Amino acid sequence: MKHNISITKVTESGVKNLDFNNIPLGTTFTDHMFICDYNNGEWTNPRIEPLKAIPTHPAAMALHYGQAIFEGMKATKDADGNPIIFRADKNAARLNASADRMGMPHFPEDLFVEGLKALVSLERNWIPPSEGSALYLRPFMYADEAFIGMRAATSYKFIIMASPAQSLYSKRIKLWAEKQYIRAAQGGTGEAKAAGNYAAAIRPTELAKAKGYDQVLWLDAVERKYIQEVGTMNIFFKINGEFITPKRDGSILDGITRLSVIAILRDKGYEVTERAITINEIQEASKNGTLEEAFGTGTAVGIAYIQEIGVGDEVVHVSDESPVGLEVNNTLNAIKTGQTEDKFNWLITLKKELV
Ligand SMILES: Cc1ncc(COP(=O)(O)O)c(C=O)c1O
Numbered sequence: 503m504k505h506n507i508s509i510t511k512v513t514e515s516g517v518k519n520l521d522f523n524n525i526p527l528g529t530t531f532t533d534h535m536f537i538c539d540y541n542n543g544e545w546t547n548p549r550i551e552p553l554k555a556i557p558t559h560p561a562a563m564a565l566h567y568g569q570a571i572f573e574g575m576k577a578t579k580d581a582d583g584n585p586i587i588f589r590a591d592k593n594a595a596r597l598n599a600s601a602d603r604m605g606m607p608h609f610p611e612d613l614f615v616e617g618l619k620a621l622v623s624l625e626r627n628w629i630p631p632s633e634g635s636a637l638y639l640r641p642f643m644y645a646d647e648a649f650i651g652m653r654a655a656t657s658y659k660f661i662i663m664a665s666p667a668q669s670l671y672s673k674r675i676k677l678w679a680e681k682q683y684i685r686a687a688q689g690g691t692g693e694a695k696a697a698g699n700y701a702a703a704i705r706p707t708e709l710a711k712a713k714g715y716d717q718v719l720w721l722d723a724v725e726r727k728y729i730q731e732v733g734t735m736n737i738f739f740k741i742n743g744e745f746i747t748p749k750r751d752g753s754i755l756d757g758i759t760r761l762s763v764i765a766i767l768r769d770k771g772y773e774v775t776e777r778a779i780t781i782n783e784i785q786e787a788s789k790n791g792t793l794e795e796a797f798g799t800g801t802a803v804g805i806a807y808i809q810e811i812g813v814g815d816e817v818v819h820v821s822d823e824s825p826v827g828l829e830v831n832n833t834l835n836a837i838k839t840g841q842t843e844d845k846f847n848w849l850i851t852l853k854k855e856l857v
Contacts, residue, residue, distance in 0.1 A: 559648035572642035580840030634669030678710035687723035692753035735798030
């Protein structure tokens with residue numbers, strides 16, 4: 503290893519208390535975390551230590567001015583039990599793109615990947631074995647300088663935590679096309695994986711759920727007609743044989759599943775176009791029978807098949823089945839579990855214990 507990551511291990515692992523058939527969502531954490539401090543213009547003291555609460559000064563700048571960004575990724579296992587990490591380089595690069603937008607320092611991308619590999623290697627027994635489950639990895643960075651005043655902080659923490667997770671949606675989902683609230687405007691922070699974007703989405707998502715929908719379908723900030731993305735997913739529509747996904751315009755997240763699905767679809771011979779697409783076009787395609795299927799893509803869920811979209815008083819029927827979505831999901835899962843050739847070179851497989 504190029505970087506010197508110091509390791510302090512727990513005396514006894516908590517994994518023996520985990521029932522892999524019944525993992526509580528988002529509340530189970532592995533034994534350790536990777537942590538690194540930023541002071542005086544450099545990242546220092548990369549280490550793995552037992553996961554514990556970190557004392558926070560009430561003036562910590564992340565709490566007031568929101569310099570907080572994160573990533574989400576997953577580790578799975580191959581048939582021999584070796585941990586697999588999916589496209590870690592992309593998450594490392596996206597964290598730094600988010601850091602740029604939020605006035606935060608870059609985290610060295612090679613140290614991001616090395617820290618991740620060391621942590622996953624150490625926590626390999628926490629990776630759930632069943633299909634669709636995974637060890638969710640949460641790298642994040644926040645400003646921990648105690649200071650009242652509006653400027654970029656001078657001290658930060660970068661941490662990676664891990665949490666075992668079962669697969670999320672198996673049912674087909676219903677989306678609410680949101681015309682009152684927006685997620686992101688051109689020139690805003692929509693392309694950054696910044697904590698504040700999620701804070702702004704909480705209330706509209708609660709309102710959509712109260713109406714019986716699963717997630718919000720976000721529309722553009724100006725005309726409320728161009729489709730952006732869904733909750734924590736990007737979106738794909740199949741219309742008349744062609745796949746369409748909103749093009750990146752600075753206001754949607756550059757999803758790594760989105761990128762991967764575009765590659766898989768093209769590899770299977772489907773036409774995929776990245777372009778602006780309006781909600782009216784979807785309503786029209788539903789009416790004239792050319793809307794064949796639609797799905798959301800994201801690390802947490804993989805592929806989520808879309809049943810219908812609420813647009814004001816109208817319920818737009820999408821489809822009752824998603825044959826291509828299912829095929830892509832199976833391919834993605836087969837790649838992530840080493841059951842099929844990694845022909846895109848997306849995987850890091852940890853054959854030996856690293857720490
Ligand atoms: C707002 C938003 N859009 C899209 C995605 C999907 O991105 P990825 O495929 O990298 O998980 C996520 C999840 O990270 C998200 O939070």
